Amino acid sequence: xxxxxxxxxxxxxxxxxxxxxxxxxxxxxxxxxxxxxxxxxxxxxxxxxxxxxxxxxxxxxxxxxxxxxxxxxxxxxxxxxxxxxxxxxxxxxxxxxxxxxxxxxxxxxxxxxxxxxxxxxxxxxxxxxxxxxxxxxxxxxxxxxxxxxxxxxxxxxxxxxxxxxxxxxxxxxxxxxxxxxxxxxxxxxxxxxxxxxxxxxxxxxxxxxxxxxxxxxxxxxxxxxxxxxxxxxxxxxxxxxxxxxxxxxxxxxxxxxxxxxxxxxxxxxxxxxxxxxxxxxxxxxxxxxxxxxxx
Amino acid sequence: xxxxxxxxxxxxxxxxxxxxxxxxxxxxxxxxxxxxxxxxxxxxxxxxxxxxxxxxxxxxxxxxxxxxxxxxxxxxxxxxxxxxxxxxxxxxxxxxxxxxxxxxxxxxxxxxxxxxxxxxxxxxxxxxxxxxxxxxxxxxxxxxxxxxxxxxxxxxxxxxxxxxxxxxxxxxxxxxxxxxxxxxxxxxxxxxxxxxxxxxxxxxxxxxxxxxxxxxxxxxxxxxxxxxxxxxxxx
Ligand SMILES: Nc1ncnc2c1ncn2[C@@H]1O[C@H](COP(=O)(O)OP(=O)(O)OP(=O)(O)O)[C@@H](O)[C@H]1O
Ligand SMILES: [Mg+2]
Numbered sequence: 001x002x003x004x005x006x007x008x009x010x011x012x013x014x015x016x017x018x019x020x021x022x023x024x025x026x027x028x029x030x031x032x033x034x035x036x037x038x039x040x041x042x043x044x045x046x047x048x049x050x051x052x053x054x055x056x057x058x059x060x061x062x063x064x065x066x067x068x069x070x071x072x073x074x075x076x077x078x079x080x081x082x083x084x085x086x087x088x089x090x091x092x093x094x095x096x097x098x099x100x101x102x103x104x105x106x107x108x109x110x111x112x113x114x115x116x117x118x119x120x121x122x123x124x125x126x127x128x129x130x131x132x133x134x135x136x137x138x139x140x141x142x143x144x145x146x147x148x149x150x151x152x153x154x155x156x157x158x159x160x161x162x163x164x165x166x167x168x169x170x171x172x173x174x175x176x177x178x179x180x181x182x183x184x185x186x187x188x189x190x191x192x193x194x195x196x197x198x199x200x201x202x203x204x205x206x207x208x209x210x211x212x213x214x215x216x217x218x219x220x221x222x223x224x225x226x227x228x229x230x231x232x233x234x235x236x237x238x239x240x241x242x243x244x245x246x247x248x249x250x251x252x253x254x255x256x257x258x259x260x261x262x263x264x265x266x267x268x269x270x271x272x273x274x275x276x277x278x279x280x281x282x283x284x285x286x287x288x289x290x291x292x293x294x295x
Numbered sequence: 296x297x298x299x300x301x302x303x304x305x306x307x308x309x310x311x312x313x314x315x316x317x318x319x320x321x322x323x324x325x326x327x328x329x330x331x332x333x334x335x336x337x338x339x340x341x342x343x344x345x346x347x348x349x350x351x352x353x354x355x356x357x358x359x360x361x362x363x364x365x366x367x368x369x370x371x372x373x374x375x376x377x378x379x380x381x382x383x384x385x386x387x388x389x390x391x392x393x394x395x396x397x398x399x400x401x402x403x404x405x406x407x408x409x410x411x412x413x414x415x416x417x418x419x420x421x422x423x424x425x426x427x428x429x430x431x432x433x434x435x436x437x438x439x440x441x442x443x444x445x446x447x448x449x450x451x452x453x454x455x456x457x458x459x460x461x462x463x464x465x466x467x468x469x470x471x472x473x474x475x476x477x478x479x480x481x482x483x484x485x486x487x488x489x490x491x492x493x494x495x496x497x498x499x500x501x502x503x504x505x506x507x508x509x510x511x512x513x514x515x516x517x518x519x520x521x522x523x524x525x526x527x528x529x530x
Contacts, residue, residue: 163397170383170394177381179345182369182398182446 002262008135009254015137015145017250019210021243022148023203023223024230025155030196032172032237034090034189036097040105041227042220044074044197046112048204049215056123063125063140063212066205067147074201078194086193087186105220112217122213144209151202152243159239168192172237199239225273226253229280235290245290252279296321296482297342297373297450302351304341311337313506314351319450324476324483326497326514328490328528334506335486336378339452342484343375344368355450370398372449376456378486380439384428388419391427391438395445404447411479412441415471433464440471450482451475457489465489469496490528494518502527 027041038044051073052066081104089097130137159165170178171188179185207223208215226249234245256275260268283290297319305311311334319325327335340346342353344365353361355373368374383391392412396405413420416437422430427438436456443451453472457465469492475481487493494500500517502510510523517523 166394167397170397173383173385174381176345176377177383178394179365180343180369180375180377180381180443180446181394182366182401184364184366186364 002258004134006255006258008132009258010251011132011135012137012141013250013252013254014247015141015250016210016254017247018145018148018152018243019203019206019246020226020230020250021234021246022151022206023200024227024234024242024246025152025239026196026198026200026203027227028231028234028237028239028242029168029192029199031231032239033168033192033196034086034097035094036086036089036101037094038196038200039098039102039224040108041101041200042222042224043105043108043112044077044200044220045204045207045223046215046217046220047077047108048074048201048206049208049219050112050116050204051201052205052208053121053123053215056125062127063123063205063209064143064147067202070202070205071198074198075194077201078197079190081197082190082193087189090189105224109217109220116217118217120213121215123208123215125209125212140209140212144206147206147209148203148243151199152240155199156240164191222273226276229276232280232283232290241290249276296356297484298352298354299338299342300352300354302338302341302353303349304337304346305349306337306346310349311506312341312349312351315503315507316351317501317508317511319482319484320499321482322476322480323498324472324485324496325499325501326485326487326493327501327503328487328493328517329503330527330529333504335503336454337506338503339375339454339484339486340377343373343452345375345377366398369446369448370400372447374443374446374448374451376439376443376451376453378454378458380435382427382435382439382442384426386427387424388427388430388438389423391442392419392445395442396447398446401445401447405445408445408447412444415444415474416441432459433461433467436460436464436468437471440468444475444479448481450484452484452486454486455488456485457487457492465492469493472496 023045027038030036030038048070051070052063055061055066056063085100089100125140127139129139159169167183167188170183171185175185230245230249231242233248234241253272257268257272260266260271299317301314301316302312303314315338329335341348348361360368383394392409396402396408418434419438419441440456457468472483473496476483485493494514494517497514500512500514501508502523504527509527
């Protein structure tokens with residue numbers, strides 16, 4: 001009985017994990033290239049969620065349509081913030097860029113609050129479901145999972161096969177090395193930041209396809225924490241490491257939730273949060289370069 | 296071919312170069328010598344553009360390039376072999392070389408360039424699929440030079456290319472540099488710790504100290520001047 005419930009929840013966890021992974025790739029990309037931790041990460045997820053809500057409620061269009069919109073809007077926002085703010089901070093002390101991304105996050109949240117108010121919103125995209133003996137998958141979750149994998153794969157191919165992707169990889173490895181090869185490192189910074197933000201906003205679309213409720217200007221905070229844990233799991237600088245980190249995290253989160261719920265008097269949701277902090281702390285203590293990262 | 300006039304630069308609030316001037320003649324090996332920490336690396340990195348110049352003027356082939364971004368300098372054939380190698384250690388030897396041919400002009404000649412660097416450094420051919428990080432120090436140094444050659448440079452600035460190498464390898468590296476001049480027609484600006492070896496290899500020498508050029512002359516002149524050697528080179 002518990003076995004079946006656990007299996008069902010782990011299946012849900014795997015799917016959610018794929019989306020978590022995709023939602024962390026942007027964070028890892030930005031850290032890998034610019035060595036900047038985007039503390040405002042969750043606010044960009046929130047933008048993606050509102051884009052989805054808007055496209056669904058105002059035009060009656062399927063949330064999948066929001067994916068390319070979010071990517072384009074996200075990249076545009078990324079370029080704007082890069083040239084307005086981040087470009088000046090690359091050589092500054094780390095604290096400056098931490099504060100800047102923190103401030104950008106708050107700014108976006110407050111703008112969203114001015115426009116949409118602070119109540120929780122949701123939508124209902126009924127496109128059928130798959131009913132298994134142990135669990136139920138709404139098709140929207142399946143589409144979100146497929147979307148995550150497709151985007152992760154596309155990013156992988158872009159990295160490995162294109163000239164721009166190669167330039168980004170070279171800067172991640174050694175920016176001075178890239179410079180002496182003739183790579184326009186300043187442009188790689190701008191492009192990576194824009195793609196990183198674009199991916200993050202897009203992940204907001206996929207997350208609402210999994211959880212179509214609770215859309216609110218401040219919804220991003222929890223995701224920022226999760227993304228930090230996942231990025232560390234995945235080795236910090238590697239977007240595909242982050243993707244696999246997400247899968248692992250989704251399994252741990254849902255698995256542990258099921259188990260904590262069995263213990264009487266335990267607040268299972270709070271415990272999974274505690275567990276994520278614990279994992280983060282342990283990995284940082286034992287293997288600071290991340291579980292899946294290089295030495 | 297390269298003229299540096301009154302160059303000033305530094306890091307944050309700390310000024311390192313205080314109006315350094317030098318000239319590298321086409322087809323020459325020009326050395327920049329001086330004790331540790333006097334600004335040799337800073338000068339090369341400022342000329343290349345990794346560090347933005349604070350003042351002064353840099354011209355290359357008659358064109359002013361003082362504030363030209365690094366990728367445009369590489370495109371003009373001005374390249375740096377940086378101190379500390381800066382290889383892509385996670386990539387293979389081959390991938391590192393391909394990165395050297397990143398710019399379009401270099402990419403058009405990639406087959407030729409590969410042939411050239413593999414004939415100059417046969418050991419790299421044997422290691423072509425090995426991770427750059429797993430090469431020995433000498434091999435890594437050769438790969439750094441080879442990667443720079445893949446950009447098809449006309450003027451190559453080398454910052455301590457024999458750093459950390461055994462004496463036998465040091466002379467091998469300097470032989471290679473002489474070959475780059477005589478067989479490939481390259482112009483070379485060299486920073487080298489090994490004073491004897493670099494005096495022997497160079498045509499012209501500048502002595503840098505505390506961020507400015509203190510003496511210059513043909514390598515014979517510097518070799519012959521006891522004052523200069525004692526004051527700045529400690530030999
Ligand atoms: N990235 C940096 N940030 C701050 N100061 C630096 C940096 N790099 C070098 N310096 C300082 O600038 C001065 C000149 O350094 P530079 O590396 O140019 O000397 P160098 O002549 O190349 O020395 P060496 O022979 O040891 O390579 C030194 O005082 C050094 O401490
Ligand atoms: Mg130096």
